[in-house]
Amino acid sequence: MTKSVFYLSDGAPVEPEDVKEARDKDRENSIIKPFMDSVREDLVANKIYLPTLPALALEALVVINDSDSSAHDLEKVISRDAALTARLIRYANSPLYRGLNTIASIKPAITRIGFQRVKNAVYAVSMKEVFRTSEKDIERRMNRLWAHSVKVGAQAAILAKEQSGLDADIALVAGLVHDIGQIPLLIKACNYPEMIANPEFLDKVLFKLHTQLGGSILKLWKFDQHVIDAAAEHEDLDRDPGEAPVDYVDVVQVANIMSYDGTNHPFASLDRSSVKAFSRLERASADGSLDAETKKVEDVLF
Template sequence: RMVGNDAALSARLLQVANSPLYRGRVEIDSIQQAVTRLGLKMVRSLVVSLAMKQIFQASSDALDRQFRKVWDESLQVAAISRVLAGNVSELENEQALLGGLIHNIGALPILTKIDERYGFSADADMIDELIRELAPDIGERILRHWNFAESLANIPTACQDPGYDPGPFPTYADIVLVARLQNLAASQGIQDDWSAIPAFAKVGVESEVIIVDVEGPAEEIAEVRTMLEG
């Protein structure tokens, strides 16, 4: 009922439910059918996605560009995470997607505070440095305050630590860690030696492979990205 009262969210649910990733034999036109087809975890991801997109309205072009940069990275990491999780039987695709969406959520309050304090005079390099230093801890605190499960709440800090290795079984933080590094390699050409990073072996990705360049996964990632962008 709450979903049905939000026109923007209702429209997104119907759009995604009828997208190539979820489309069934018959096009659906009711919110109840959309929720049934997508499942509650995907609905949750879409709610978070819409909220994050609407939460920040910058007063300057410089800050708006920074937000778009953070948002674009979050979408791409989420798309890669969902595809990676498809090869890990212990993990769920939609939870991995949500993990990717929220991995840098700590950047949003930082951008909001900078906007309030500096406005048009905000410096891009200063913003990047603040996000790099502060966003992981802030993000984890936000998710814990919102009572996210431990498997998701630790993602903002864990995905920044190449040595993260809580045990022999893959976690959502492992997925997002690999997805974040894959995105850096593909978008910025930043690819260090990944062979010693435990998450790659647990997720089942060869350390020298950039999956966004591999036919098959690349198309899947593009499909998920298109779905998230609406």
């Protein structure tokens, strides 16, 4: 069949729309496919880049997981890092732990949070370091990813406080790491200039792979299964747990969708009645008080 060619009045040829779409699709595939194939090869060979928590945070987690350790042992470790100490004190004074008095030192902060629950607090206040990069090509993206993760984590924590059986600390961590799978993909993309030059292609790859990769990373890090599930399933808008109790996937999914309010992201115009998580939560609307509490938790993490 002869290909149709159209001309403008000045004689310049106009490419038919279907031909242009096919050509653009071929170009997209030629850029995306090699990148995705390489990611899958890295996964099989266990060569995927894994971000790590700061050394002192890992040391604090070892102390927390040691049944013979005391609050005093934990205090000694945390006190060696002024930044970690300050963040944990702010965390203990946040809306997640309302107390009669403002805490000013690490010992009462640990007491208020609780020795075992400090684990999630350490994860929360240390996670910012995981989102740092020296790669200039993706630095702005990584900063946006951290800001989004903080918003989702804070929102999830506040929502979880109002659900029976859920822990706000776990919800906060689940929200902070829900997109953790994007980090190794962004780092790897730096070796693929065409991916960096075409952000819409990179967005498609991130959407396709980040949940599976995120769940795998958190499994390797030995995170709580609830947190792993939230990272792996939060984009599944057809998820329907039936009569099962509200869980952390629900709160992270709702928090993630709500985080896009007022933007041009597709989730901003999503019909929320079609997402089961919204009807499963007792309170899933961004009213003023919810926003105010969320902002206070965000401030602790930045």
